[in-house]
Amino acid sequence: MYRTRILDHLVLVLGALFLTLPVVVALMTSTHEAATIHSKGLMLSPGGHFVETYETVLTRQGGFTGQVTGARMMMNSFILGIGFALGKITLSMLAAYAIVYFRFRFATLAFWVIFTTLLLPLEVRIMPSYEVMSGLGLINTYTGLIVPLLASATGTFYFRQFFKSVPEELLEAARIDGAGPFKFFIDVLVPLSKTMAAAIFIIMFVYGWNQYLWPMLMTTDERFFTLMRGIKQILQVWIGSQIPDYNEAFALAVLAMLPPVLIVVVFQSWFIKGLTESDK
Amino acid sequence: MKRVQFSSPLLPYLFLAPQLAVIVIFFYWPSVRAIQSSFYLEDPFGFGSTFVGFDNYIGTLRNPEYLAIARFTAIFTALVTFFSLALGLLLAVKADAVIRGNAAYKTLLISVYAIAPPVAGLIGMMFFDQHIGPFVKIAAFFGWEMKVGLSYFDTAFAMITVAVWKQIPYNFIFFLSGLQGLPASVREAAAIDCRSGIKRFWTVIFPLLAPTAFFLLIINVTYALFDTFGVIDVMVKDKAANNPITLVYKVYMDGFRGNDIGGSSAQSVILMLVVFVLTVLQFRFIERRIHYT
C-alpha cells in the first residue's frame, strides 16, 4: 500500500523547492555586490556584503526629496499592518456582537449593509475612493491609509461565525448568573475569543502589510511610504541604469516579505485555524 | 441567530456604529460615485461633466483594445486558477499521505503564503531578467529566446508563473485541512472497497473534497482577477503598451494615467457585476453546504 512513498516525497520535495527556492535565492543574492550579480547571475550561497547592503537599504535617504529610508518605510508598514489589524478586530467584534447577540429592528438591514461589502473589492472602486479621500483631505495621513481599508466585512464575518459557534447555554448561564450585555461581552465573550482574535490579527496584519495599490494612491509624501510603495520606487529608478542595484532590490524584497512570512511560519497553527475554520 | 438574545433599544446600534460609519463613508459613497460617474463624460480639465447615458459602456464594450484585454483576462484567470488549484491539491494529497517529515513539508509549503503580490512580482522579474534570470537561461537552452517585458507572450508566461507560485500555498492549506477533516472511517471503508489508490482518490476522496474545491475555485478566480494587480504592475513597469494586462489594471490605467473617469467608472461597474455574480454563486453554495452538514 505504501509502495509509492518515494514518489510522494519526490513530489513534495520538488514542490517545496519550487515554492521556497526563489525566497532563498532572493536572500542569498541580496548579500552579494551588484556587479557580482550582474556578471554571475543569481546566487545560492551567501556573499560577504550582508551588513553593507542592508544598512544602505535601511538608512540611506532615498526618493526625490531624500526624506525616506528603508527603516522609515518599514515602520510605516508596521503601522499600517498593526493599525489595520487592531482596527479590524475592534470594529468587527463589536459589530458581530450586535448582530449575533441582540434582537433589534434593523438587524437584517445592518447585516446586509455590512455584508454587501464583500461584493466589491477595493481594486474595483479605486478611482472614486481616491476622490472621496482627497475630498476629505485624508491623502498622506495614517488615517487615510488605514481607515478606508476597514470598510469590509471579512472580520465581521469571521467573528459572526465564531460567535454563532459559542454554545447558547453560555449566554443563558451568564444571564442566570446576573451578567448584562457589557459584562457578558467583557467577562465571557472577549476572553473566549482570544485565540480567534489572535488568528484574525495575523491574517489581517499580513493583509495590511501587503497592501499595495491603496498606499500607492494615498501617499505622495514619501514620509508615508510603506515597503510595498518602496518597491515601486526602486523599479522606477532601475529603468535606464547600467548596472541595476540588484542587491538592494532583493534586500528590499526580503525586508518586505520577512515579517509576514515569519509570523505565518511561527504562528502556523493559529493562522491555519483562523483561515480555514471561518470559511472567509 | 441565537435562541436567547439581549434586547436593548440603543446598545446594538452603539456597537454597530463604528463599523457602519466606516462602511458608509468609504464603501457606499465611493461605490455610488462610481456608478454615477459611469453615466457622465467628465472634462479632462475639470470643466464640469455632461450626462451621456450608456455611452461610456457602449464605448468600452466596442473598444477592440478593451475586448482584447478582456480576452486575455479570461485566459489568464483560467490558467492561474487551474494550475494553482491543481498544484495545491497535488501537494496537499502528497503531504497528507506521507507520515515522516509531514510538519516540515507543511511549513515549507505554506511559508510563501504571506508574500505580497508586488514582492512576488519583483522576485519574478529577477528570475526572468534578461541578464541574470535563470529561467531565461533555461529557456535559451531549449532554444526559446525569452524576452519578458518585450514579448507579449513571454511576459504573459512570466506573469502566470508568478501568480500561480504565489497562490499555491493558499490552496494547499485549504485542501490539506479539507483532507484531514475527512473521517478516517470513510478512507478505511474506501481502502477495503477499492484497491487502486488513484481510483479511490477520484471516486471517494475528491467528491468529498468538492465543497472545498468549489469554495477555492471562486476564491482563486477572484484572486486572479483582482489580487494579481501588484504582480502585473511590477512586471509591466507601467509600460502597458505591448504587454498583457488584466481588466483591473485597465481600470487603474484609464482612471489615473488616462484621466478617462467616465470610461474607467463604466469598467468598474462592469467588473462589479462580475464580482457580484461570483459572490452570489459563493453565497448560494455556502448556504447549501450549511444545509447539508
Place this chain on the structure above:
Amino acid sequence: MATIEIDKVSKIYHGGVPAVSEVDIAIDDGEFIVLVGPSGCGKSTLLRMVAGLETISSGTVRIGGRVVNDVEPADRDIAMVFQNYALYPHMTVRENLAYGLKNRRTPKPEIETRVAEAARMLELGPYLDRKPRALSGGQRQRVAMGRAIVRQPSAFLFDEPLSNLDAKLRVSMRGEIKRLQRRVGTTSLYVTHDQLEAMTLADRLVVLNGGRIEQVGRPLDVYHAPASTFVASFIGSPAMNLVQGELHGSRLAIGPALIDLGQAVPTQGPVTVGFRAEDLQVAAIATSGNASIGEGILPLRVDYVEELGSQRLVHGVVGDQAVTVALSSDAPLSGEMPVAIAIGRLHFFDAGTGRRLAWSGSEPHRTATAAGRLENVR
C-alpha cells in the same frame, strides 16, 4: 426555598402550533419534580419558561408566590444546570462557581465560604484552580451542580444534566443529585427524556406529550396506573404490552385467546389492553385454554429471547400482536408456550383516545392510596 406554580402556561412560536399548551403544575416547597417525555414534547421549553430564558406566551409562573413572567432570569432567584454544563471555559472552577455571586455583589469572604462549602460537598476541592477543559465529564457535571448550589437559590432547574455522561457515571451522578437535593432541600424541577432517571429521582413525575400533560403522579402510581397508552408505553422498561382486544359481554378476546373477566367490564367492543411483561407467567397447566379462576391464558409463539442475567425477556406474538414476557432466568422455554396473566393486572384503554378506562376488577397496587391524586390529570 419556595413553591413554584405553573398556571395555564402556553408557548406558541410565531404563528405555529403550541409547543406547550395550558400546562398546570403546582410544586410544593422542597419537592423534586421531574418533567419527562420524548424529545419535542415541550419539557425543555417549559423549564426554560420557568427560568426566564423563553418568554411565556400565556399563563403565569409564580416562584415563591411572586409572578415572575416579566422578571429577568438573574432576578428570579433560580439556578440552572445545563445539559452541556455551560461552564465558562476560560475561568477556573473557583471562578466559575463565584461568577454569579460576584455579579450579585456578594461580599468576598461570603463568596469564599460558599465556594469552599460547595467544593467540600461535591468533593471538588483539589480541582478548584483547574480550567473546565482539564476535568472529566463527571467533574464538570459536579462543577455545574456546584454553581447552582453556591447561589443558594429558591429553586434548582435541571435541563437533562446527565445525558452527556456515560451510562455508569449517569447512575452514580443520579444518586448524587438525589442525595444533594435531600440535603439542601431546595425545590427542584428536572427535565429528562430517560424514564428510568425520572422514576428514580422524582417525588412526583409529570409526563408530557405534544406540549400537554399526560399524567402527574408519584412514580409508582404512574407506573402501576398509567393514565393513557402513551404513559403506559413510555414509563417502565420493557414497555407495557399494548394489544388490541375486543369485549363481548364479560369475555375479552385477544387474537385467538378468550379471557373471562367475570365481573363488571369496563366497556364493550374494541379496546386496547395493557399488561406488564413481569405480570405474565408461564401457564401452570400444559394444556392451554383451561385457565384457573381469575386468570387468562395467552398462547405465545416465541420469536426470540433476550437474556438479561437476572431475568430473560421472551419476545413473541399472540395472534399477530407482539407481546414481551419477563421470566426468571431459569424458567423453561419452548417455541409455543401459553402464558398466564392475573385478570386484576390487566389495564384497559379506550381504543380511540387511548385514555385509561377504570374498571372494578383492577387489582389495587401496593402503593396506590389516594385514588384522587392518581387521576390528577387534565
